[in-house]
Amino acid sequence: MMTRGMFETYFLPGVWITIQVTLYSALMAAVIAFVIGTMRTSQLWIVRFISGTYFEIFRGMSALVFMFWLVFSLPLIFQWQLVPMFAGVLAMGLTYGAYGSEIVRGALAAVPVAQREAGLALGFSRFDRLRRIEIPQAWPEMVPPLNNLLIELLKCTALVSTITVADMTFAGNLVRIGESESAPIYTLLLVVYFVMAFIITRGMRVVERQAKAGIGQAPPRTSFWEKLSLREPGGEGTTGAPSKIGGAQ
């Protein structure tokens, strides 16, 4: 079994590194997702073209290979090197930012055209229209898919262990080598990742409820089992009850 010393010296700092990597790359991905996502709804074809190119390139790349490229190829080409943790955050931020931009674009496109026209009629600038009209209405639509993306990002952080960032998985491997026992440590790892994903989902449910309340929609109703589930409620299935839109909070 893992001794207490090993747990405190290796595993706990690893958990903290995993949390940090998740947080930083999530922040970076969020910024990129909003910038690229709104650029892709632009009227100018050149802006759409640039953001579309970014999206296609980073959606089609394996995050793991990109990480390896940043750590092992970049120093050869440009003669300078990134800190491994920053390379991991950069790779995941760019990749997941591309995925996120598609969510942002889809949610912005789902805002009724009349809202945009009303903004135009009232003389709002393009930026004010986005900030005060379109994004507040698109935001509740974005939260559930962004939650899925965040969990995928959390799982993706296990990859940084392969570029020598001492995250939870890295610590797990160290302890495994030290103890020459695999089953308990990997089971613990899987459980800790699961618990983290669960906490993220619960947090995002709260965000979703507040976002919906913010524009006067009723919060989603969930049964007990749906509450325990990590899956997002209300897929495109026909069996679910129609959602109440516009109900008073």
Added chain:
Amino acid sequence: MNWEWDAVQDFMPLFWDGLWVTLKATFWGTVIAFVLGLIWAIAQRSPFRWVRWPVNAITEFIRNTPLLVQLFFLFYVLPEWGPSWSPLTTGIVGLGVHFSTYTAEVYRAGIEGVPVGQWEAAKALSLSRVRTWAVVILPQAIRRITPALGNYVIAMLKDSPMIAIIGALDMLGQAEV
């Protein structure tokens, strides 16, 4: 050290071998994911709750834990209990099982998208359960989910490099001995 294109030409044969392994892993991973995903999806609609609950719990757990750690688990823990697979086999099984929980969700959406009238019609024609699934429901469900399944094939292609990690560790392990 510099970037040299000559070196690229030297490793091209090795690269083609690797490409073939990637395609093989993706192909067999896809087969496992599609078949196992269908089994999960049908089991989740089982009338017996002691089938539904364990299946739900297992798929939720697999979906929410990293593929890399699952591969480590398969590669290092499974031999303690019996089967000892090569890194490639472990990788294929790992990829297939991990993505089967995603395809299960896609199948579920497709099955729920089949109008209730189709189920009722099958019942009215007194088709057996197997025939209802095989002849009426699944052909309609699979037709509408093919694009979504394609997304996961691409995701699998991009995640297949993770097999290299356990392969490399395997080689390191041999060197230690």
